[in-house]
Amino acid sequence: MTLNTRIEAAIDGALGRATAGSVPPKLAAALYHAVKPGGARIRPTISLSVALACGDDRPALADAAASAIELIHCASLVHDDMPCFDDAAIRRGKPSVHAKYGEALALLAGDSLIVLGFDVLGVAALENPARAGRLVGEMARFTGMPHGICAGQGWESEATIDLATYHRAKTGALFTAATRMGALAAGEDPEPWTELGARIGEAFQVADDLLDALQPEAVTGKPAGQDARLARPSAVTELGVAGAIKRLEDILSGAIASIPACPGEAMLAEMVRATAARLTPAHTATAAE
Amino acid sequence: MTLNTRIEAAIDGALGRATAGSVPPKLAAALYHAVKPGGARIRPTISLSVALACGDDRPALADAAASAIELIHCASLVHDDMPCFDDAAIRRGKPSVHAKYGEALALLAGDSLIVLGFDVLGVAALENPARAGRLVGEMARFTGMPHGICAGQGWESEATIDLATYHRAKTGALFTAATRMGALAAGEDPEPWTELGARIGEAFQVADDLLDALQPEAVTGKPAGQDARLARPSAVTELGVAGAIKRLEDILSGAIASIPACPGEAMLAEMVRATAARLTPAHTATAAE
Numbered sequence: 001m002t003l004n005t006r007i008e009a010a011i012d013g014a015l016g017r018a019t020a021g022s023v024p025p026k027l028a029a030a031l032y033h034a035v036k037p038g039g040a041r042i043r044p045t046i047s048l049s050v051a052l053a054c055g056d057d058r059p060a061l062a063d064a065a066a067s068a069i070e071l072i073h074c075a076s077l078v079h080d081d082m083p084c085f086d087d088a089a090i091r092r093g094k095p096s097v098h099a100k101y102g103e104a105l106a107l108l109a110g111d112s113l114i115v116l117g118f119d120v121l122g123v124a125a126l127e128n129p130a131r132a133g134r135l136v137g138e139m140a141r142f143t144g145m146p147h148g149i150c151a152g153q154g155w156e157s158e159a160t161i162d163l164a165t166y167h168r169a170k171t172g173a174l175f176t177a178a179t180r181m182g183a184l185a186a187g188e189d190p191e192p193w194t195e196l197g198a199r200i201g202e203a204f205q206v207a208d209d210l211l212d213a214l215q216p217e218a219v220t221g222k223p224a225g226q227d228a229r230l231a232r233p234s235a236v237t238e239l240g241v242a243g244a245i246k247r248l249e250d251i252l253s254g255a256i257a258s259i260p261a262c263p264g265e266a267m268l269a270e271m272v273r274a275t276a277a278r279l280t281p282a283h284t285a286t287a288a289e
Numbered sequence: 290m291t292l293n294t295r296i297e298a299a300i301d302g303a304l305g306r307a308t309a310g311s312v313p314p315k316l317a318a319a320l321y322h323a324v325k326p327g328g329a330r331i332r333p334t335i336s337l338s339v340a341l342a343c344g345d346d347r348p349a350l351a352d353a354a355a356s357a358i359e360l361i362h363c364a365s366l367v368h369d370d371m372p373c374f375d376d377a378a379i380r381r382g383k384p385s386v387h388a389k390y391g392e393a394l395a396l397l398a399g400d401s402l403i404v405l406g407f408d409v410l411g412v413a414a415l416e417n418p419a420r421a422g423r424l425v426g427e428m429a430r431f432t433g434m435p436h437g438i439c440a441g442q443g444w445e446s447e448a449t450i451d452l453a454t455y456h457r458a459k460t461g462a463l464f465t466a467a468t469r470m471g472a473l474a475a476g477e478d479p480e481p482w483t484e485l486g487a488r489i490g491e492a493f494q495v496a497d498d499l500l501d502a503l504q505p506e507a508v509t510g511k512p513a514g515q516d517a518r519l520a521r522p523s524a525v526t527e528l529g530v531a532g533a534i535k536r537l538e539d540i541l542s543g544a545i546a547s548i549p550a551c552p553g554e555a556m557l558a559e560m561v562r563a564t565a566a567r568l569t570p571a572h573t574a575t576a577a578e
Contacts, residue, residue, distance in 0.1 A: 018434040022454055027434065027443030079400065084392035103373035105446055107396065108439050111368065114400060115433030118407045122429050125414075125422025133414025133422050140411050144404030145307040145316065150397050154316030157394055165311055 003052075006059075007044045010067035011035060014120050018112065030101045030109040031116075035074045039092055040278060043178045044070040046200060049271045050182030050193060053264025058131070062185040064124035065135055068117040069178055072143050075113035076174075078106055080153070086226065114143070134184055142177035149173050156232075163233050171208070172201030192260040196268075199255035200275065206248045207279035209234040213241065252276045292341075295348075296333045299356035300324060303409050307401065319390045319398040320405075324363045328381055329567060332467045333359040335489060338560045339471030339482060342553025346475055347420070353413035354424055354470040357406040361432050362463055364402035367395055369442070375515065403432070423473055431466035438462050445521075452522050460497070461490030481549040485557075488544035489564065495537045496568035498523040502530065541565045 001009075015035060019028040044066035051062035081088040081096040082103060089099040098106035118136060125132035142148045152170025155161045179197030180190035212227045213236040227234040235244040256269045290298075304324060308317040333355035340351035370377040370385040371392060378388040387395035407425060414421035431437045441459025444450045468486030469479035501516045502525040516523040524533040545558045 021435050022451070023435040023440055024443035024447050024450075026446050027440065031434065075400075079396055082396065084396060102446070105443065107368055107371065107373060108443050110400070111364075111403060112434045112439040112443075114403050115429050115437065115439065118425055119429030119433060122422065122426030125418070125425060129414070129418040129422040133411065133418040133425075136407055136414060136422075136425055137411030140404050140408030144408060145320065145401045146310050146312040148404065150401040150404065151312055151316065154313035154394065154397050154401075157315050157391070158313050161313075162311070 003045055003048045004041065006048060006063050007041050007066055007070065008038075010063040010120070011038070011070060014067055014071060014116055017119070017123075018116050026101055027105055027108055027112065030097050030105045031112060033094075033100060034078045034097050034109050034113060035071065037092075038070070038074075041070060042204070042275060042278070043073055043174050046175065046197070046271070046275070047178040047182035047185075049264075049268055050179050050196075051186045053259075053262050053268045054183050054186035054188045055263065056186050058128055058185060058187070061124050061128050061131055061135075062182065064120050064132070065139075065181040065185040066178075068120040068135070068139055069174060069181060071113050071117040071120065072139065072149075073174055075110045075117070076149050076153075078110040078113065082106055085153070085156075088226075117143075131184060131187065135181055138181050138184060138190065139177060142173040142180075147173065166233070167202070167205050168198070171205040172198050175201035175204060188262075195258040196255055196260075196272075199251055199258060200272065203248055203251040203255060203276065203279060206235045206244055206251065209236045210241065210244050210248070212236075248276075248279070292334055292337045293330065295337060295352050296330050296355055296359065297327075299333075299352040299409070300327070300359060303356055303360060303405055306408070306412075307405050315390055316394055316397055316401065319386050319394045320401060322383075322389060323367045323386050323398050323402060324360065326381075327359070327363075330359060331493070331564060331567070332362055332463050335464065335486070335560070335564070336467040336471040336474075338553075338557055339468050339485075340475045342548075342551050342557045343472050343475035343477045344552065347417055350413050350417050350420055350424075351471065351474040353409050353421070354474040355467075357409040357424070357428055358463060358467055358470060360402050360406040360409065361428065361438075364399045364406070365438050365442075365463075367399040367402065371395055374442070374445075377515075406432075420473060420476065424470055427466060427470050427473060427479065431462040431469075436462065455522070456491070456494050457487065460494040461487050464490035464493060477551075484547040485544055485549075485561075488540055488547055489561065492537055492540040492544060492565065492568060495524045495533055495540065498525045499530065499533055499537070501525075537565075537568070 015031060018031060047066040047069055048062055056062055077091060078097045080086055081091055082098050088096050090096060097109050121132050121136050145151050147169050149170060152166055155166040176194055176197035179193040183190045183193040235247060239247055252272060255272050259265050259268050304320060307320060336355040336358055337351055345351050366380060367386045369375055370380055371387050377385050379385060386398050410421050410425050434440050436458050438459055441455060444455040465483055465486035468482040472479045472482040524536060528536060541561060544561050548554050548557050
């Protein structure tokens with residue numbers, strides 16, 4: 001099975017469980033709307049790639065970790081799009097969840113997806129309690145307070161913020177969760193995998209800044225120029241477009257250099273290069289010229 | 290230690306972890322505002338009481354289960370109070386979280402508290418992976434979709450709802466989680482404990498309907514007559530005040546009758562009676578006359 005097949009199967013299994021039996025139909029539909037079809041599934045792809053590189057001795061656990069991270073990511077998108085945050089009516093080229101189902105159901109859909117992420121790990125715990133228990137702790141750590149994506153979003157309500165801390169939490173946390181949880185799912189120590197996740201997260205942030213500045217809505221599926229409009233910090237305003245592209249390349253080289261020695265080292269380096277290619281489409285580079 | 294001391298210590302430990310180090314200060318304050326000082330802490334009291342009745346052989350795990358349930362409950366209050374749901378400016382006699390910190394931080398505070406609930410179980414899993422893993426699954430089941438409190442809230446967006454299903458999910462789920470998780474934390478099969486939780490949940494719903502209809506804002510700490518104003522189903526509109534009080538008494542008798550044979554059976558019956566006394570203050574009975 002390809003990574004993508006495994007990821008979608010695990011996500012579909014979770015969504016199926018969450019919407020089985022007598023359920024409120026609109027909320028059930030909102031969950032599917034938020035998660036399917038997905039975006040690039042970058043975080044679960046990273047997580048599964050790391051698990052594979054570490055031997056993937058418990059595939060069900062690796063699938064659980066990967067899909068749990070993606071469900072948390074989708075939850076964060078639903079809540080981030082709401083009027084009290086980005087007020088984004090479009091996501092992945094279709095109406096955002098609140099635009100289609102209203103704020104109440106968007107709030108509940110996000111809550112339900114957070115819970116579903118942990119539910120997936122709870123199911124996995126029945127077979128592999130020790131590793132799944134640690135996965136619960138990891139995912140909570142990189143999702144909530146004090147240093148997860150909730151904390152990152154929380155910094156946006158502060159007058160003074162440390163930009164590195166902000167980005168590490170808001171964007172980096174789930175990438176770090178991805179590499180660490182992939183390693184843990186395969187029975188490896190997560191520590192040596194922290195840097196790879198953190199660097200991919202940094203790269204993603206710079207790439208996102210570039211996309212926001214350069215790409216039309218038709219390509220990104222969301223309103224263009226939001227960073228400038230909302231006066232948010234961005235690598236493009238800080239370094240210019242060419243500087244930001246150079247920065248992205250440096251970070252990705254560092255990410256590849258940080259990969260711990262393991263059977264799947266070469267495969268992982270290839271995965272990072274493929275991620276980089278996805279992050280920097282040709283027309284971004286062209287626009288920089 | 291009294292139950293209350295154990296509960297508050299566990300909650301304080303979780304909040305302390307969630308706000309340690311460099312954190313966004315407003316979000317950290319919002320978490321404390323949402324959780325401290327608490328309401329009656331009925332759910333964790335039930336959970337710990339059941340654990341004690343079952344022998345409480347792993348007190349740290351019982352404390353984790355109890356505090357995790359209360360954190361989820363507090364999260365649900367924060368989100369329920371938001372403008373897209375109840376639009377309640379007051380909670381427990383002080384401003385609701387969004388009234389004080391704004392909608393963005395209220396949304397994040399609720400998200401962070403959901404995650405913190407699971408984080409507490411993740412920490413407990415380090416010592417007791419098998420039982421903590423099952424607790425994660427239980428808590429997810431009674432919190433999210435398809436049958437947890439999120440599902441219950443989701444029914445409010447539907448034109449046709451089955452009232453029993455709605456109440457079982459919206460109010461009953463966390464009480465059922467409380468009895469089952471208390472038993473699980475103490476190493477017992479949760480199944481025989483389902484009915485006790487479900488019946489306490491029903492009692493609580495009827496008592497809540499009575500309070501809403503009869504009590505002034507000064508007593509409940511939230512706006513009076515919300516059910517009637519929002520045209521929500523209520524035992525009082527269905528049965529009248531005297532009928533609702535009779536119903537409450539019947540449910541509580543059933544709850545006591547449902548307690549499984551265990552060393553702490555008499556203590557638990559006492560706990561249910563004490564809960565009932567809390568739920569039906571003298572002036573509710575007076576108002577019914």
